[in-house]
Each structure stands twice: as C-alpha cells, then as structure tokens.
Amino acid sequence: QKEVEQDPGPLSVPEGAIVSLNCTYSNSAFQYFMWYRQYSRKGPELLMYTYSSGNKEDGRFTAQVDKSSKYISLFIRDSQPSDSATYLCAMSEADSGAGSYQLTFGKGTKLSVIP
Amino acid sequence: NAGVMQNPRHLVRRRGQEARLRCSPMKGHSHVYWYRQLPEEGLKFMVYLQKENIIDESGMPKERFSAEFPKEGPSILRIQQVVRGDSAAYFCASSLNMNTEAFFGQGTRLTVV
Numbered sequence: 334q335k336e337v338e339q340d341p342g343p344l345s346v347p348e349g350a351i352v353s354l355n356c357t358y359s360n361s362a363f364q365y366f367m368w369y370r371q372y373s374r375k376g377p378e379l380l381m382y383t384y385s386s387g388n389k390e391d392g393r394f395t396a397q398v399d400k401s402s403k404y405i406s407l408f409i410r411d412s413q414p415s416d417s418a419t420y421l422c423a424m425s426e427a428d429s430g431a432g433s434y435q436l437t438f439g440k441g442t443k444l445s446v447i448p
Numbered sequence: 449n450a451g452v453m454q455n456p457r458h459l460v461r462r463r464g465q466e467a468r469l470r471c472s473p474m475k476g477h478s479h480v481y482w483y484r485q486l487p488e489e490g491l492k493f494m495v496y497l498q499k500e501n502i503i504d505e506s507g508m509p510k511e512r513f514s515a516e517f518p519k520e521g522p523s524i525l526r527i528q529q530v531v532r533g534d535s536a537a538y539f540c541a542s543s544l545n546m547n548t549e550a551f552f553g554q555g556t557r558l559t560v561v
Contacts, residue, residue, distance in 0.1 A: 337490070339490075341488075374554070374555075375554055376452070376539055376541075376552030376553050376554045376555055377491070377539070377552045378551075378552065379549055379550075382549070421490065421491070423491075434479075434481065434493075434496055434504070435493050435496070435504070435507075436483075436491070436493060437493075438483075438490035438491040438492070439490050440488070440489060440490040441490060
C-alpha cells in the first residue's frame with residue numbers, strides 16, 4: 334500500500350462547479366498537509382497548508398483534514414477555467430513545518446474546468 | 449526577484465552519458481531540495497542540501513547519482529551513465545529554512561535515448 338493515495342482523474346467539471354479533490358494516507362506520523370497546483374510543464378506552487386485536523390479557508394479554496402480517517406480534501410468553489418491544472422496533495426511528519434523537506438506527494442489529480 | 453531557476457529546461461542524453469542539472473535558488477535561500485517526477489508517478493524526494501553540505505540524501509539512488517551545493521554557484525544534480533529509467537522531470541526547490549515554504553523551479557525534463 335502506497336503511503337499517499339490520490340485518484341489521478343482526469344476530472345472534468347463545468348465552470349462554476351464545486352470541485353472536491355481527495356487524498357488518503359497510511360502514515361500516522363504525518364502532521365502537515367499541503368495542496369500544490371501544477372500547471373502543465375511548470376513547477377508545483379503551494380496553494381494551502383494545514384496542520385493537524387480541521388478546516389482552513391482561503392478565498393475559493395478550503396482544505397480539510399480528518400486525521401482519524403487519514404483523509405484530506407481540497408474544495409474549490411466557483412471553479413474557473415484558470416483552475417485547470419494538476420492538483421497534488423503532499424504531507425510531512427512533525428517538525429517539518431511547511432517546508433519541502435521530505436514531503437510525500439500523491440500522484441496528482443488532473444482537473445479541467447470547462448467554460 | 450527571480451524565482452528558482454533551473455537549467456536546462458530540457459536535456460536529451462544518450463544511454464551511458466552524463467547529465468548535469470543546475471538549480472539556482474531564490475535570492476537569500478540557502479536550503480535546496482531535489483525531487484524527481486517519473487511518468488505517471490508523484491514527486492519523490494531525492495536530496496536536501498545546504499550550502500556545502502548534504503543534509504539528507506536518503507531518497508537518492510546509491511549509484512550514479514550525486515548532488516552538491518557549493519559555496520558559490522548553483523546546486524548541481526549529476527547523473528552518471530544515464531539509463532532509460534532516468535528519464536523524468538527533475539524539480540529543485542529552495543527555502544529560507546527547513547520549516548518555511550519552499551518554492552519550486554520549473555523543472556528539467558531529462559530524456560534518455
């Protein structure tokens with residue numbers, strides 16, 4: 334069983350839809366959870382970063398962590414064509430913070446938002 | 449303020465040749481990380497370096513791969529005697545310290561023919 338599982342999609346939604354992206358994980362030591370967005374042929378850029386369980390909201394994006402179920406989600410409201418990208422979840426163990434030291438990534442979900 | 453700069457963006461090597469990938473971190477950043485993204489796979493941690501020091505190379509293959517971050521100049525990821533399985537996108541990231549956000553470069557896409 335891989336440490337981080339993420340459905341690769343592709344996921345296609347109409348503009349304005351609510352998008353739900355998810356990852357499951359098996360390592361109980363993961364404490365920091367991140368979502369990255371990666372446009373085609375570009376490097377990943379950090380979207381959201383959460384510590385432990387709970388919700389965090391930033392504009393149209395909401396990150397949710399359920400440590401008891403080892404499940405994290407990213408919700409995108411009012412999705413736009415410019416949101417079309419691959420979304421990667423990533424996790425790190427305690428003491429790593431939001432840094433990139435030894436992040437464990439999911440494979441990424443490719444999202445297309447159709448105008 | 450330029451971001452993380454990686455070059456070349458694309459690199460083609462024949463089997464058995466050497467590949468050298470360069471990474472210039474963001475200004476003021478002294479922590480550099482290399483990740484590899486194989487086709488249909490997620491990003492995998494390879495090595496973490498600070499200036500003149502390798503902090504953690506636990507993700508790096510034991511043979512043919514090496515990395516350095518000299519006092520002056522970019523960080524270099526070197527792959528000797530490349531094989532087809534080395535074909536991948538190699539990403540470099542840099543951060544101010546290990547607990548702050550790291551910024552990724554645009555990657556070097558290595559193709560071994």
